[in-house]
Amino acid sequence: xxxxxxxxAQLADAIRQLVGADNLIIxxxxxxxxxxxxxxxxxxxxxxxxxxxxxxxxxxxxxxCHDNGVPVVARGAGTGLxxxxxxxxxxxxxxxxxxxxxxxxxxxxxxxxxxPGVRNLAISEAAGEYGLYYAPDPSSQIACTIGGNVAENSxxxxxxxYGLTVHNILGFEMITADxxxxxxxxxxFDSPGYDLNALLIGSEGLLGVVTEITVKLLPTPEKAxxxxxxxxxxxxxxxxxxxxxxNGIIPAGLEMMDSHAIVAAExxxxxxxxxxxxxxxxxxxxxTIEEVEEHIEKVEKLFLEQGAFSCRKSESEEERALLWxxxxxxxxxxxxxxxxxxxxDGTIPRSKLAHVLLEIxxxxxSYGLRVANVFHAGDGNLHPLILFDANVxxxxxxTEEFGGKILELSVDVGGCITGExxxxxxxxxxxxxxxxxxxxxxxxxxxxxxxxxxxxxPGKGIPxxxxxxxxxxxxxxxx
Amino acid sequence: xxxxxVEDGESIMGDISKELVEKVVTAREEGRALNIxxxxxxxxxxxxxxxxPLEVAxxxxxxxxxxxxxxxxxxxxxxxxxxxxxxxEHGQVCPFESPVFAGRATLGGTLACNFSGPARPCLGSIxxxxxxxxxxxxxxxEMKFGGQxxxxxAGYDVSRLQAGALGTLGVITEISMKVLPIPAATATxxxxxxxxxxxxLMNRVAGQPAxxxxxxxxxxxxxxxxxxxxxxxxxxVKKFGGEVMEESSAFWEGVTEQTLDFFQGDxxxxxxxxxxxxxxxxxxxxxxxxxxGAQRWLRGDFDKAELERQASEAxxxxxxxxxxxxxxxxxxxxxxVQQRLQKNLKAAFDPDRILNPGRLYSWL
Ligand SMILES: Cc1cc2nc3c(=O)[nH]c(=O)nc-3n(C[C@H](O)[C@H](O)[C@H](O)COP(=O)(O)OP(=O)(O)OC[C@H]3O[C@@H](n4cnc5c(N)ncnc54)[C@H](O)[C@@H]3O)c2cc1C
Numbered sequence: 001x002x003x004x005x006x007x008x009a010q011l012a013d014a015i016r017q018l019v020g021a022d023n024l025i026i027x028x029x030x031x032x033x034x035x036x037x038x039x040x041x042x043x044x045x046x047x048x049x050x051x052x053x054x055x056x057x058x059x060x061x062x063x064x065c066h067d068n069g070v071p072v073v074a075r076g077a078g079t080g081l082x083x084x085x086x087x088x089x090x091x092x093x094x095x096x097x098x099x100x101x102x103x104x105x106x107x108x109x110x111x112x113x114x115x116p117g118v119r120n121l122a123i124s125e126a127a128g129e130y131g132l133y134y135a136p137d138p139s140s141q142i143a144c145t146i147g148g149n150v151a152e153n154s155x156x157x158x159x160x161x162y163g164l165t166v167h168n169i170l171g172f173e174m175i176t177a178d179x180x181x182x183x184x185x186x187x188x189f190d191s192p193g194y195d196l197n198a199l200l201i202g203s204e205g206l207l208g209v210v211t212e213i214t215v216k217l218l219p220t221p222e223k224a225x226x227x228x229x230x231x232x233x234x235x236x237x238x239x240x241x242x243x244x245x246x247n248g249i250i251p252a253g254l255e256m257m258d259s260h261a262i263v264a265a266e267x268x269x270x271x272x273x274x275x276x277x278x279x280x281x282x283x284x285x286x287x288t289i290e291e292v293e294e295h296i297e298k299v300e301k302l303f304l305e306q307g308a309f310s311c312r313k314s315e316s317e318e319e320r321a322l323l324w325x326x327x328x329x330x331x332x333x334x335x336x337x338x339x340x341x342x343x344x345d346g347t348i349p350r351s352k353l354a355h356v357l358l359e360i361x362x363x364x365x366s367y368g369l370r371v372a373n374v375f376h377a378g379d380g381n382l383h384p385l386i387l388f389d390a391n392v393x394x395x396x397x398x399t400e401e402f403g404g405k406i407l408e409l410s411v412d413v414g415g416c417i418t419g420e421x422x423x424x425x426x427x428x429x430x431x432x433x434x435x436x437x438x439x440x441x442x443x444x445x446x447x448x449x450x451x452x453x454x455x456x457x458p459g460k461g462i463p464x465x466x467x468x469x470x471x472x473x474x475x476x477x478x479x
Numbered sequence: 480x481x482x483x484x485v486e487d488g489e490s491i492m493g494d495i496s497k498e499l500v501e502k503v504v505t506a507r508e509e510g511r512a513l514n515i516x517x518x519x520x521x522x523x524x525x526x527x528x529x530x531x532p533l534e535v536a537x538x539x540x541x542x543x544x545x546x547x548x549x550x551x552x553x554x555x556x557x558x559x560x561x562x563x564x565x566x567x568e569h570g571q572v573c574p575f576e577s578p579v580f581a582g583r584a585t586l587g588g589t590l591a592c593n594f595s596g597p598a599r600p601c602l603g604s605i606x607x608x609x610x611x612x613x614x615x616x617x618x619x620x621e622m623k624f625g626g627q628x629x630x631x632x633a634g635y636d637v638s639r640l641q642a643g644a645l646g647t648l649g650v651i652t653e654i655s656m657k658v659l660p661i662p663a664a665t666a667t668x669x670x671x672x673x674x675x676x677x678x679x680l681m682n683r684v685a686g687q688p689a690x691x692x693x694x695x696x697x698x699x700x701x702x703x704x705x706x707x708x709x710x711x712x713x714x715x716v717k718k719f720g721g722e723v724m725e726e727s728s729a730f731w732e733g734v735t736e737q738t739l740d741f742f743q744g745d746x747x748x749x750x751x752x753x754x755x756x757x758x759x760x761x762x763x764x765x766x767x768x769x770x771x772g773a774q775r776w777l778r779g780d781f782d783k784a785e786l787e788r789q790a791s792e793a794x795x796x797x798x799x800x801x802x803x804x805x806x807x808x809x810x811x812x813x814x815x816v817q818q819r820l821q822k823n824l825k826a827a828f829d830p831d832r833i834l835n836p837g838r839l840y841s842w843l
Contacts, residue, residue, distance in 0.1 A: 438622055439624065
């Protein structure tokens with residue numbers, strides 16, 4: 001595609017002049033931490049790592065890269081789970097880590113203006129002073145940046161009621177592939193012309209680099225309580241989820257774990273989860289005090305009617321935090337019971353849950369790999385965690401194949417290959433399952449509209465069309 | 480849940496969408512522009528339409544509705560009224576409260592125009608509710624984006640991009656969207672108050688944990704609507720005071736459907752979409768404030784450039800929503816980079832500019 005027309009030394013000199021020696025990493029050893037994101041099975045070393053401090057520096061760096069055909073991979077905290085921030089060998093990593101200031105909080109308008117390198121949780125911490133918070137809460141919120149959230153359209157356990165990143169961002173400033181500044185959206189709820197806000201959120205750093213973000217803040221609910229319900233059967237738990245929705249309640253969060261996940265999480269967090277359960281539901285309701293009391297009783301009653309063998313309601317903030325702790329630390333908890341784990345991210349219609357879990361169990365048997373499932377049950381986003389050992393030759397490949405099959409199953413039951421982690425490098429192949437050539441060509445046309453040279457995060461997000469046929473014929477041959 | 484008649488309806492409707500594809504292909508070959516028309520209820524909106532009408536109202540009907548999944552899928556020509564009725568039977572609603580315009584508004588047109596009612600600041604617009612679409616681009620290619628699940632980040636979000644694009648990127652043929660349960664209780668309180676003070680209060684109320692689902696000001700009165708659990712609604716009414724309205728649905732409907740006295744007559748209707756707490760703009764004329772201060776309506780003859788400046792200063796943008804000169808630009812002036820990106824995007828979907836050319840901007 002593009003041809004880099006500049007040597008590493010020349011590029012380093014030019015960029016050093018713009019950002020200073022302290023903000024440029026040239027040597028391999030210091031570059032090492034940038035070789036991957038949270039999905040460390042995909043690694044690559046970049047040519048340079050650049051850490052600009054101002055918008056003008058970002059612009060100038062982007063301009064040089066543009067003029068010299070150098071790929072640019074933006075990077076937040078590197079917690080992504082699809083190798084989206086994995087470097088390009090011939091390009092630079094553009095880290096937004098130094099963009100870590102909260103620029104303004106307008107408590108009356110309930111808006112915060114922040115730089116992209118601000119951590120997700122830091123926004124809510126700062127807004128807390130005014131009784132406000134930023135709603136989308138990925139489990140990685142202590143570490144991940146709001147810029148990364150915008151690029152991935154991240155979700156969290158409270159997204160069922162409060163929406164994803166795309167529902168909670170009013171606008172942002174972006175640097176285009178050729179180094180121009182453009183304001184997307186504004187401080188109002190909509191913007192003139194095309195809704196670029198909607199198009200760009202979740203575009204995985206392929207269409208521009210975000211340098212400032214205006215987020216919506218919500219009033220902290222007066223009260224929140226969680227009910228934990230244990231079931232001896234996954235299908236019963238699935239029905240219990242449906243019953244809550246059917247009764248007109250939209251919980252703030254509604255999460256499910258299967259037995260492997262329950263055992264691992266309990267071992268890690270000592271939250272008091274009943275380890276004999278086949279499925280565990282955590283349902284949080286929030287709102288005014290009256291509303292929460294009314295709904296919490298209703299939800300508990302529904303769970304018992306649907307066959308929960310035990311129910312526990314949080315009686316204090318500490319207890320609520322404890323009940324959530326197990327769920328929120330499910331990934332690291334699973335990390336302790338296996339040398340490695342691979343996290344999948346399909347979404348499925350809720351009604352297909354029991355079927356999908358059964359199919360996964362069958363595949364788990366035939367691949368000989370254990371799976372723990374955590375599930376954003378309220379919005380159908382399933383995270384099967386496949387347990388494996390990367391030191392066993394061939395096991396990673398087997399795991400990847402198994403994971404791919406799970407995603408294809410998700411598409412077959414009417415869902416999709418990724419609910420919140422993004423496509424990145426990792427799920428390129430499954431994109432062929434979800435989209436046909438025409439749709440992929442349309443995606444490429446969109447990419448060209450923003451980045452005709454293909455310099456922004458190349459090789460991610462949207463698979464090349466010409467590989468398409470090859471992949472498909474390999475599959476047809478059954479290898 | 481499959482709807483009755485879907486089985487045999489499917490093939491006929493399949494043919495209609497094929498017909499639409501053929502019409503787009505032919506128009507492109509012959510270099511003719513198309514003016515996409517649903518129920519025609521929003522022909523007043525945008526710039527004057529050019530091109531030969533492409534009727535899509537016949538492509539109608541609910542394809543699937545599963546109340547437990549909170550998702551409905553329908554063809555573009557389905558009227559909002561039909562959708563609202565189907566939802567009501569299962570105790571659900573479209574959260575974005577779009578106008579039905581005397582039964583003529585269709586689902587496709589509602590997405591293309593991105594219209595939503597007073598609940599918008601709290602529950603989002605149709606742009607927020609949409610999960611997936613099928614659409615025919617300007618090359619006559621029918622494609623499917625998104626789906627029927629709540630979360631989907633595979634590929635660019637082409638579905639939401641259709642919101643407010645006024646059909647310039649494609650003929651939307653099918654839409655899946657999220658719906659919500661009907662709130663258990665609702666109450667509206669009204670209080671006499673001037674507009675500046677109302678804007679302040681709307682923002683203060685919205686900043687507190689209360690089940691606010693609408694706040695508007697018109698004719699010297701502030702209206703606050705609360706919806707949710709009965710106990711929460713009662714609590715809010717007590718807390719914020721004001722006179723409880725016996726019958727409030729007619730008022731909110733008048734705001735949504737633009738049938739209140741304020742909207743009568745054919746004086747230009749300006750819309751300022753701004754930061755919710757931006758100070759009241761003292762430009763003269765009569766005002767109606769909705770969306771908790773974020774949407775302000777103004778009637779009368781004004782200098783567009785001057786209003787635009789004021790809207791920008793208020794953190795937002797201006798449009799000449801209805802009446803007035805519709806041959807000039809009716810939406811906010813775009814920066815040169817914005818124009819370039821939007822033109823490129825238009826070309827990515829409709830390289831020969833045959834779908835509603837010039838409806839959004841003269842240059843698009
Ligand atoms: C333990 C764990 C739990 C997680 N839980 C969740 C969860 O609950 N929900 C969820 O959605 N995700 C979750 N994630 C995934 C991850 O945290 C999110 O995708 C997050 O948004 C990534 O943010 P980041 O700052 O780490 O971005 P990075 O990983 O650095 O980058 C992610 C992508 O964004 C691009 N990017 C970053 N900054 C910018 C910018 N300023 N402009 C343009 N592009 C940019 C990068 O190029 C890359 O493609 C989890 C990850 C871990 C490790």
